[in-house]
Amino acid sequence: MRELTFRDALNEALDEELGRDPDTFLMGEEVGAYNGAYKVSRGLLDKYGPRRVIDSPISELGFCGLGVGAAMAGLKPIIEVMTWNFAILAMDQIVNTAAKMHYMSAGELSCPIVFRGPNGAAHSLAAQHSQWFEAQYAYFPGLKVIVPGTPADAKGLLKSAIRDPDPCIFMESETMYAWKGMVPDGEYTVPIGKGEIKREGTDCTIVAWGKALKIALDGAELLAKEGISVEVVDPRTIRPLDEAMIVGSVQKTGACVVLEEGWPYFNVGAQISDIVQRACFDILDSPVIRVTGADVPMPYAKTLEALARPDEHSVVAGVKTALNVRS
Amino acid sequence: MRELTFRDALNEALDEELGRDPDTFLMGEEVGAYNGAYKVSRGLLDKYGPRRVIDSPISELGFCGLGVGAAMAGLKPIIEVMTWNFAILAMDQIVNTAAKMHYMSAGELSCPIVFRGPNGAAHSLAAQHSQWFEAQYAYFPGLKVIVPGTPADAKGLLKSAIRDPDPCIFMESETMYAWKGMVPDGEYTVPIGKGEIKREGTDCTIVAWGKALKIALDGAELLAKEGISVEVVDPRTIRPLDEAMIVGSVQKTGACVVLEEGWPYFNVGAQISDIVQRACFDILDSPVIRVTGADVPMPYAKTLEALARPDEHSVVAGVKTALNVRS
Amino acid sequence: MAKPTYELADKLDKATLVKMYRQLQLMRRFEERCAQQYALQKIAGFCHLYIGQEAVAVGTEAAINPDDYMISAYRDHAQILGRGTPAGPVMAELFGKATGVAKGKGGSMHLYDVSRHFYGGWGIVGGQIPLALGTAYASKYRGDKRVTVCYFGEAAVNQGAFHEALNMAALWKVPAIFICENNRYGMGTPIEVSSAVVDVYKRAAAYDIPGVWADGMDTLAMYDAVKKAADRARAGEGPTLLEARTYRYRGHSMSDPAVYRTRDEVDTERENDPIPKMRAYVLAKKAAKEKELDEIDEAIEVEVEESIKFSEDSPWPDGSELYTEVYVDPMGHGETK
């Protein structure tokens, strides 16, 4: 085990997979000479050359479509979107083409491609640059949606996504790139579709993924000091979703809070809440509680932005509501 | 009251509002000379001329953006998207620009625009032409999402949407255009954000909107024959959602089924289920049940397509599950 | 009728000329029967006929290699037949039967035959253009000397996808031929109403690639134009934008009565029909006798009739097909890795 930043863990995954499979290539804006807008691809152009690491024009629809076509032809493209906010321009190629070709062609075609880049709000980037897209893609059958919360998961899941035969949406975070965590030495992958219990507990389950995982764990710490034992479960992939793990944990704790950094309606948390309320109806002592960001476009001002985001204290409040404990 | 098709009800709304406000104009593919791909704009070019009714190139991102810019300049554009499947190409202008400008500019700008067109699956149109987008847009604060289920609501809500000062997503249905219903005579509007109980009942609430409303009502008929009294509530608008009406009905019936024609995950039904399980936790005798389409891209073959859609029998089964009644 | 001359097509051997005539007839007869079967409700949904445009598909097919990539839009019946896919599985797909090229899951707009390098069959206007950029990019990446032919209509040129794809295709000199089938209408909209530039080939200037036009009602003129573009692409000199000036005799789709154009306009175009033109050339070249061509015509009637019978007799897809082929590895647990 070594301590690595999220950025370096992703960089290792890209490096190893580019080295492993000559059919893989990395394409996106600034991924080459600039070493990546967020430096995730640092050094890869030097190491693999311009055939394998390609700087694209600012043409999201075009180069995402290029990737889909190349995947259809048997290559394994890794397409970096500078952020998922911009990838909206390419959504047609992702949901109308990549997600559907295997089915529409009854297996004649398949689309082994990864679209990856940062998702969610960083800091002071305002409304157009601070959005969450997990649910937007997870909605569509044919896609897989992966949102790692630790450097180790990021590396192992990105390697799995690159090897996966289906189109994978891989969501990172500007803020997390600099975060550190222990990463196994040597070759390993983390399976898509399998969640992990990140902290064991007995009183309440918190479901959280991606950047929110840290908020959940911080909240769990605070609650532990008050004698409340929280289990933090991380689905890691949103589609396919590890429902068994989530339900299993709630069966054990009897209470559930779903944490989400983004907007409160029609999001991932709503789906998880729906699953839990049905699967755990008989054992829940209180309804599933959701902790989310505010239902507003993200404001620029630091003070307002802080009010728009959930933090560990929101988590504490949510868990206490779920447990009917006075705050 | 007169009996009108959905198509004619929409046509009346467009005609009346184009007549009422000279700042409104209708733009889209084939809306003029062709009288609309689905004939919703029949006769409007003749009546209002090419300044008010404009045939656009097949440039969804461009003409939706044109509408947003014109709205920003104070006009009241009505943009027809031939279907919402194609509007994915314009999603950037709708969610990154229209939905956010009022907030980002702290009120300096506003965007009084309507994007309207058919949503969901018609028949035998296969995967790229058979998709549901309510949740995709309702997710974003700044947008209003309207999905009428009757000709009367369609006319009244479209008129409200055209007069509304915010960006409205108005979703119709190819299949429903020919459906008939009673429509009030003379001038009227239906308020955005207010649902309606479409059938009163005592045993179980079914939440349904748009095309699924008819399926819910048909299911309710079948159940009535078995002595099960179902209340069918139609939110009519998905954002803002009339939570009070839905919750009020479930408080009364004690059971809830959410019907949705589209895909089962990360959809509108999940959000409604989440709201109900929390608001009605103490009175629900069984979990919220969801009835949806299959989690697959829509197949072309009639036989497979039939299997992918929920029908009145799926509704009956869903309600019986909610009521713990043997089928 | 004075026999026109063609720089390259005049060098085609007799067998090829006869084969091209045969393809024209097959496409035409096949789709005439599609129209009939649609009326009989054996074919459902959207059904876009190619009738009138066959010279484009046939001239192109003769000018490229069987293993070159071909990608098209929803008006794709004739093009997949041109690749050599048997009529039976194509018709069966339109019927939605299990024996169709996509087991009935794709339908008229979504035909595929990877063994013959036909990659669809796409329904979003302009959406296939970036895909073609991708297959051409793959050829360049592999150095496999294959060329990609991408078909799209003149109205698709107003999609951002066209612009983004052509810029990258030119920038990276990928081996692609972008064939714009300018049949003058996008649904009911004439090109003059939708495009600031009606000479589509002129848009090539924005990407600094060759922009040329050819008579899309003349099979051999198409052959000449595509052959040049293909040679250029194969030689690594990059893409070409080729405008094929053609015409569709029928409405946009089976549900379009096409009242937006005059009977006269259609009749005038019909006089320019590619099939008699090709037939005359074949005879003038002594590539075949009248009688042989008549036999071909009859053989095709039978072939198409059989494709319908085959489709009629084929089973519907099994219900279990609903959930198959959504993913290659559904759980994503990596069993396939």
Add this chain to the structure above:
Amino acid sequence: MAKPTYELADKLDKATLVKMYRQLQLMRRFEERCAQQYALQKIAGFCHLYIGQEAVAVGTEAAINPDDYMISAYRDHAQILGRGTPAGPVMAELFGKATGVAKGKGGSMHLYDVSRHFYGGWGIVGGQIPLALGTAYASKYRGDKRVTVCYFGEAAVNQGAFHEALNMAALWKVPAIFICENNRYGMGTPIEVSSAVVDVYKRAAAYDIPGVWADGMDTLAMYDAVKKAADRARAGEGPTLLEARTYRYRGHSMSDPAVYRTRDEVDTERENDPIPKMRAYVLAKKAAKEKELDEIDEAIEVEVEESIKFSEDSPWPDGSELYTEVYVDPMGHGETK
């Protein structure tokens, strides 16, 4: 230094010339302080400086009317100042304060001043181009004789939005001037790496509209070019694609060290700086004396200093602002109707 001559700018009156000089200085000094305040973490997020490109904004402003529409991307500080919005509220917006032009909700990339017809301030590359088509369309619809100026970078030209918007702008002859500020880089990518055509103005051929280029380092050359395009647009003759060849001295944004270009390259460009050029012209034209210009320079230092003080002293937005202005009519119940 031989005084250059300008077809139209040479006719500008002295007051205007002095005002233009003043604007150049204001933009330059304002942004130099932005850089400093960013380093002091008074300004957060992305901050894109315009330093080096001021001739474009100033030449354009002088060539259009105050009530013409102006729409830009995220590199928008100088342009809104050019419209006449006071430095205080602009700087305050960058600070995220309640006194900012958008009450702190928009920030550096999203500046607006409708009273002065500045419509933003947009963050999605190319996204503002269809918006500009829309405001120009509105002018045509109303016959209000206003022109829309749309700014975008040379890399934005590869967005589908550019293509779709220009086709419609040309088709419908809307009164718009599409000004591509070609500063040769999109973030770290030189235009040669991203565009098949490096002479941006040539892309106008795809829409059959005038495509011209002008020296974007020369305020008066910009004036001439924009004036011609504006007159054309106002006369109902349609849009122009104007390539302004310019250069940004700083990195793409405050977080970009710009290691992708040589010190030499930057120094060479700096020698071509628009401010001394304008100063020399003003003096040569005897529009002002050295002393007067020096006084202007000092006045601007004060003005910018005050804008910082104003921002410092301004309150943060009230917490209640979080939920305001999401909708004009939040419940949508039509109370406003």
